[in-house]
Amino acid sequence: MILGVRLSVAIAAALGTLAVVIIAVLTWKGAPVTSQTFLVTTYIGLFLGALWAMYATGLVVVYTTTGVFNFAQGAIGVFAAFLYWELHVNRGWHSILALFVVVGLFAPALGVVLDIVIMRRLRTASLVVQLMVTVAIMVLLLSVVGDIWEADTPRRVPYLFGINNGIDLGPSQLPWHRLIVFVVAIAIAVSMRLLLRRTRIGTAMRAVVDNRELAALNGARPNVVSSTSWALGSMMGALGGILIAPELGLDPATLNNVVIIAFAAAAFGALRNLPMAVVGAMLIGLLRAHTGAWLDFGSDFRFAHLSIAPLLLLFVVIALPQARLEVGRLAHHLRRHERYTKWWEGLIGCGVVILLAAAFSGGWLDFGVWDPGSWGSRELNSANEAMALALIGLSLVPLIGWAGQINFAPLAFAGFGAFVYLKLAGDTGNGYWILVVGLLCAPLGALVALPAARLRGLYLALMTMAFAQAMSLIFFPHPWVMPIIGTGRQFPHIELFGVTFDDRRGFFLLMVSIFAIFVYALVLLRRSRYGRRWMAINDSQAAAATLGVPVVWTKVVVYAVSASMAGIAGVFWATVSGNVDSVQGFDLLIGFNVVLLVAAAGVSIPMAGIFLIFIPLFKGFGLRLEDAGNVDYLVTLLDIMTTYGPGLMVLGMVFNPRGAIFEMGRGFSPILPWRGDARAEIAAENAQKREPEIGELGLERPFTPEEVIAIDRRLEILDEVVPKEGYGTARS
Amino acid sequence: MALLEAEQVVMRFGGVVALDNASVDIDPGEVTGLIGPNGAGKTTLFNVVTGLLPPTSGTVRFDGNDITRASVARRSQMGIARTFQKLEAFNTLSALDNVRVAVEKNQRAKWKYRRVNDVAHEMLGKVGLDEVAEVTVGTLPTGSARLVELARALACRPRVLLLDEPSSGLNEDETSAIGQMLLELVADKDNDLAVLLVEHDMSFVMGVCARIHVLDFGKIIAVGTPIEVQADTAVRAAYLGSDEFRGAYVGVDE
């Protein structure tokens, strides 16, 4: 095993070094190599690395101590930077006072509130829920920032310490600001390391993540510990945000983007190793700075230097040792019946979908007030876009809904599908090539999943994120991939069965039909052994493996299926707009939102996938509503809901991890006359008694032997305690 | 030669030694017991044997082949099945589907022409859960979920069955039914089955096991028939050495 680890690290390091050398040789700018330039570039790299290290430190501390990987770390920094600007620049407070208020008061308070209101409840939640909720917090925080500080004017945060004086380096100089930031970042990392490794509270903090009940018995107070972690993590995010803002300018998205570099740095330290995370951040900083100084990527690869972080993440993932299959992380007490959608239910459902969509878009039904029947080209245009997104969203149903694997790159797969189609069908619009697109996208999905499938789910999530970013920075902007055109459509109207779908209504109905086929295929797939197997690895990979299910391979297959669906959907996505913006068209952020949408809805049962059809229908509906004019209060309400709704919906998963649609379905199904099972389930649930929580067993006082046995039973740790040393030494 | 052998297995987690040169061997046609105080390393040994944990050193042999580096799924296909101390049932699947996943992955020649469903129902029937076949396992009581795991393991047509505290969560009648079933399974020559049983219920262990291994602090301190083991001074010391209530809980007859 040790050999295996070393081998994979060596391979990844060799590949990485080789890549760097080849790229450097190919793109060497030919600028004069002077010691002066080298020195300045190096300190710039280290300074940037220090800034990213600060974010990464916060991530690692929170992850090590709470087990939650905080996607909102960057957004906390954004909020803090804007607040600092408000206090210091806008209201003229002294910088030290403003800094103290933001980093010393606001940030820890935010961390504690997040912990108490949300994070504590995520302790036993699935990875999907944990990640989605932090992503939702990210989106919400950024929305709040956008609402409070409108983007109508650029803002600048001044440097905290002097930037114009510093240590003399020949003709150049090293400003005090950068030196201080570097020292502070290192000091924070070192002190966090000491805190975690050398102090009682640190030991307790680390112990809590492994087994919080056990640690509780040992005297640690898990809630205090997790609040402390979140407060510390939040403070580091805030400080990082305030220090990096002068470098980038105060722009929410740009600032938030920094966090991806921090992810790569944290991954470099295997998410838990603080010193290595700092090294990772420095490495990225140095690579970025030296790339800028010596290399020249040309317009085709103009974002190459920005993709250093995602590429590093990729190499790290290759280098990481195989993860153990985790046992004992099962969420209990799900309280629901499993039931296959009957084949005829699927047929009826799909039929209803097509009819409904046709009725809506075609004007065959009169719905009265907003008259959705009279969809104009604008409604159809929006509905088409939403419909294509719904198709892409559907590709996540087997992946996220069933196999519990996260994929932040559905848009990247979709974009790849569009690219393949463009190359195959050219300007003929021949729709039969779409089938080939589906075949060609599957291996890509497998390829992306392969390195990370043997690791924990979080790495797969990070890996797909890195993939999405690398694609949108390197692949799609290349003019050969998505050629820029001067006029007309890049993606011609699709031609199928001798019909050219060049009017919006026809194209809408075509997509609806594809959607119905997808849904029905999913219904059948869910009933198959593959569907079962995917759900099985979601519930317990260890158990699935002991039954002979090859876990890694199964994950790879489900990714391939999902990528194939996404690729096909991508053809429609690109054809809707006709011309795809190569830079933004397949952006990670849109991908995030598709994923959020699917996760929030909780699409784990295939028929729930049908709900996605309502997206385009309501999109058209909503536009009519907006135009109606005399319902201002609704429009205002919609505005608010538009900004905060998605995030709040996902936050709902904290309390209801199976998602909104699922719950709606549960409420709805007992009405169906043939669903006696659903009625029985509700009745049984009402009768079920709640089991006592661990806190109710009385941890604050000395307990009797009987209570200890009860605790043991409750915690199922009977085999994990060394009796003679008393409680607290975990063995496995 | 034993069907399954774990030889000189050492498992270290950082500074903690969970298994210290532990050796266990099991033979077909009988139930072998593995007992020991909490934290003795029983579950760790299970994890090493099934491949969930790579041992620090030592060898695991199955049917004469060294399978120490074989993957979990590979071992399963060779015929090693297990249940878990902490439940690892597929909670979102029905009881029947839980078993079906196993059946589909382990269709041996004998079952080739039989429908997966029939086999799955048969396995559920064996553990007495046919009535709740369509119920989601997450909603079943813990004891029943354990039985689902057992049925699932049986559906793999194992040659070695590792059971980690199957009786926990079951009442006395159910426990003795399980015991009876195990004895029948190993007695059936067609099955050619070996069972390794970790259990805290001493009367259960003593009742069904032909041989018992006693594990303490990662070391095998005794091997023998139930009578021999109960008489062993080291075993008595190990159990008595623990806290008084723990001894009572484990239920060793003084």
Added chain:
Amino acid sequence: MAAALYHRHADNNACRTVEGGNVKNLRWIMALLAVLALVAVACGGGNDDDESVSTAPTAAPTEAPDDDMDDMDDDMDDMDDMDDMDDMDDMDDDMDDMDDMDDDMDDDMDDGDTADSEPEPVATEEPEDDPCANVDLEDTDIGITSDTITVLVMADVGSPLAPGLFQGSIDGVKAWANHVNSQGGLACRQVEVIEHDSAINPTETTNGFLVACEDAFALVGTTALFALDTTDLQSCADAQGNNIGVPDFAYITTEPPHQCSVVTFATSRPNSECPYAGTGNRAVQSQVGHVQWLQENVDANLNGVYLIPSDLPSTIATAMPQVRAFQEIGVVIDGEPGVSGFTTQSEYGAYIQIMRDAESNFAYSGSDDQSMIKWRSEAEAQGLDADQVLWMCQLACYTPSFLEAGDVVEDTYMWIWFLPFNEADTNQELADFMEAIDDPFPPAWAAGAWADGVLFEQVVNEIVAEGGPNAVTRQAVLDGARSLTSFDVNGWWSPADYSTTENIMPCFMLMQVQDNEFVRVHPAERGELDCNSDNVVSLSRDWGAEYGG
């Protein structure tokens, strides 16, 4: 996460942060899901026909506060004080050129007609020769009724991460509409304005074209970065069912399909050849008069770094021609690095090193104000002697926030193609704009949108003068605009030729930041633009391939 892009359209000046606008669509969707119940409850009343959210045409523009006027006076004083640095001979030459140009402009205006730089004559003419008298006004085309002309202003405003981005364009068009209505309206009708938020999103942009096609007579003040597909714009059917397109009086045209749309007339000229296939050579005109002036008056031997905004092909394609044009007139380019919105200030250190190595005395940013601030701040942090360098920027730096950076941007030159906002006393159109917009330093796109309004107004007025108020149709407007060879926003802007997309606006004025204010440098005379014919360089290259990185 390439969502946050900086579109720095070098010459076309839309230079602000751009976020992933598609996010908004999804939010919409989810919001709709969430309020489904409310929608159902609200099924009570309402009418789906009325799509327009019109501004009240009666609202009179408010007076600019006195304080603002005082500020302007101060600025004017500063202007008078300057000009101790120039070679007077050259100045005189330029002045002569200017005079010639003025004559030209006057001619143009005479050729033109009722749209005059002075509003008074219009008012006085009306009673004598009122085209509206004794005419039965008709619904002559889509969006035009007997008493209203509906125009649609589309701008990127509503990205959730960057709300309010181009709000200025909407404000500009509304201000123009109010002004026109208060002067008696357009073609004897009142102007109504529909707003559409293109949300930095291709689909919403297309939607804007569709709404305009159905509900508006023309688009005015279009400020949308993602007009990737203009098929719907160009093929829209008029009232007769002819697919002639909707007239689109845009401020910026960043993407080739929009630049080359046959119904689009952009007041910030694309100055690029059309039609254009998207790849291969393209003829582009560039303004170099400002650098020529520096060569003649400050330092004859310029060598330095040009910063290319490299986030989008279109930003590169607008910056590269200018770099090559500078080389064409003898500027030595030491480096042309690309800069992205994600470039940190310290990474500008690499550009400083280039300048140090090459002993550059010239630094030109094709990017935006924030980028220039970062560049200059980093130069200071690295201890580069800023006084040895001529720092230069373009319209993108003509913002209040550029001045807010303080001492660090002192002495930066920048050039624009219209009279600056503090010279309202020299031009009536500018004065009207400043009064209507009610902002002492409005964003450039407010001015651009206003200019669009004036362009539309002039074309319509010409039609009315020739054929009466019932001759105003989309076809007539398109014809009128296409034949417009010189339009200068009534003397406020450089004149421009709308019959071709290739020609650049020939005039410019140069400013410099002095004592934290924008101070006119050239031409010295207030109210003047430099329109020397040597100002323009025309080159044809494959601009994407020109860029090195």
